[in-house]
Amino acid sequence: xxxxxxxxxxxxxxxxxxxxxxxxxxxxxxxxxxxxxxxxxxxxxxxxxxxxxxxxxxxxxxxxxxxxxxxxxxxxxxxxxxxxxxxxxxxxxxxxxxxxxxxxxxxxxxxxxxxxxxxxxxxxxxxxxxxxxxxxxxxxxxxxxxxxxxxxxxxxxxxxxxxxxxxxxxxxxxxxxxxxxxxxxxxxxxxxxxxxxxxxxxxxxxxxxxxxxxxxxxxxxxxxxxxxxxxxxxxxxxxxxxxxxxxxxxxxxxxxxxxxxxxxxxxxxxxxxxxxxxxxxxxxxxxxxxxxxxxxxxxxxxxxxxxxxxxxxxxxxxxxxxxxxxxxxxxxxxxxxxxxxxxxxxxxxxxxxxxxxxxxxxxxxxxxxxxxxxxxxxxxxxxxxxxxxxxxxxxxxxxxxxxxxxxxxxxxxxxxxxxxxxxxxxxxxxxxxxxxxxxxxxxxxxxxxxxxxxxxxxxxxxxxxxxxxxxxxxxxxxxxxxxxxxxxxx
DNA sequence: GCCAACGGAATATTTTAGAT
DNA sequence: ATCTAAAATATTCCGTTGGC
Numbered sequence: 001x002x003x004x005x006x007x008x009x010x011x012x013x014x015x016x017x018x019x020x021x022x023x024x025x026x027x028x029x030x031x032x033x034x035x036x037x038x039x040x041x042x043x044x045x046x047x048x049x050x051x052x053x054x055x056x057x058x059x060x061x062x063x064x065x066x067x068x069x070x071x072x073x074x075x076x077x078x079x080x081x082x083x084x085x086x087x088x089x090x091x092x093x094x095x096x097x098x099x100x101x102x103x104x105x106x107x108x109x110x111x112x113x114x115x116x117x118x119x120x121x122x123x124x125x126x127x128x129x130x131x132x133x134x135x136x137x138x139x140x141x142x143x144x145x146x147x148x149x150x151x152x153x154x155x156x157x158x159x160x161x162x163x164x165x166x167x168x169x170x171x172x173x174x175x176x177x178x179x180x181x182x183x184x185x186x187x188x189x190x191x192x193x194x195x196x197x198x199x200x201x202x203x204x205x206x207x208x209x210x211x212x213x214x215x216x217x218x219x220x221x222x223x224x225x226x227x228x229x230x231x232x233x234x235x236x237x238x239x240x241x242x243x244x245x246x247x248x249x250x251x252x253x254x255x256x257x258x259x260x261x262x263x264x265x266x267x268x269x270x271x272x273x274x275x276x277x278x279x280x281x282x283x284x285x286x287x288x289x290x291x292x293x294x295x296x297x298x299x300x301x302x303x304x305x306x307x308x309x310x311x312x313x314x315x316x317x318x319x320x321x322x323x324x325x326x327x328x329x330x331x332x333x334x335x336x337x338x339x340x341x342x343x344x345x346x347x348x349x350x351x352x353x354x355x356x357x358x359x360x361x362x363x364x365x366x367x368x369x370x371x372x373x374x375x376x377x378x379x380x381x382x383x384x385x386x387x388x389x390x391x392x393x394x395x396x397x398x399x400x401x402x403x404x405x406x407x408x409x410x411x412x413x414x415x416x417x418x419x420x421x422x423x424x425x426x427x428x429x430x431x432x433x434x435x436x437x438x439x440x441x442x443x444x445x446x447x448x449x450x451x452x453x454x455x456x457x458x459x460x461x462x463x464x465x466x467x468x469x470x471x472x473x474x475x476x477x478x479x480x481x482x483x484x485x486x487x488x489x490x
Numbered sequence: 491g492c493c494a495a496c497g498g499a500a501t502a503t504t505t506t507a508g509a510t
Numbered sequence: 511a512t513c514t515a516a517a518a519t520a521t522t523c524c525g526t527t528g529g530c
Contacts, residue, residue: 264495269518275519279495280494280495280496
């Protein structure tokens, strides 16, 4: 951490002005990085100025690894593991005194909150390093050094990785794993086990050298969690992923793992990471299974808490294929579509208990009939956006709760639940002024008016096959009418 | 008709950026 | 260093769909 005014920060590309230049150097490329340019260190959470000064004073090195450099491999610690555990325990204990300021437990990029993950919640594998696996590939559950050490801290029996790695089957898996891992981005390569750097109690990640994560003994053990998870894995411990694009209900994509559990897309992070959630979701004890996907790589964030399913993958793929075929051949009878597919699947899976053809045919029919109604002639062929004509008929005075109406309408596609709120009201016979309960009558009347206008809008939408529409605020409506724009069904 | 299997929205929690 | 607001992420709730 020497001062160097000529150098340029490899993160922000700016210099190091001022008398006191605080920076750290990448252990690999030696490039300087501002203290504040360290990922997650805007507020000194990773390396505060005070800590920096203290470390400088004690001539301590801060092992920073910039994102441009290849990840430093995780050290092999199979040999003399207990000695290392003792060593790390000493370090942790000492950290309460002299090293308290310098010893910050920072987890990898997938764990953004150092404070939170110091004591991980029992329901997650927060301290597990998550192995990424490619799509339609597989992954051996890995007992990483930090996991073993975490178990050791929790007072649990050590799990020997020697035996696992040395067995013929595991050796095979390892080579397969290595081939997969070779394709991963550097920042994700947690699980490599080269022979270099033996006996180091520190783990180097893409960011920093840091002490191994510990776990309070009062919390459920990682070993127990993994043991439960391992029992859910296939026999050889290989995790396989497969995405079926339209296997879900409403033709949503489904991720299927090697235990035949199906997962649906939960949400997509801003950085493009897709989060998949196990589809087993009864109201009582829904499964916690959670998988992240970056590109075509997958990682388990939460293990499943549900039981594996039998032939689920075969069934969902078959159903998806049948529905897809039915959509492409709308005029063919469902039974005719389904039966050959079932025979074909049965040929490839002799142990499969075939789905009832009638059941599948009914599902196919449902899908087909919906599609037939959706494929009504489109008078706005070729145009995805258009301006509503007769805008005056679509306008609403503000006093009739236009905002609420606008919100309801803009969220509506072709189907709506609005009519499910059966509202019986005889507009013609009602006399607002002669009612016993005038306030309530006025309220009902207003609601009825709203519904009538809404139905009028909906009718319009159907007529023009509008998927959704919204008010065009860019127009200055001088005549008091609101302008609407719509999106036509393709 | 019941209930599991989804799927989406609402809500809660955490993180980050910016101001002071 | 602290506070606040906004954004991002995670969790929960609830409605709909589909199979039996």
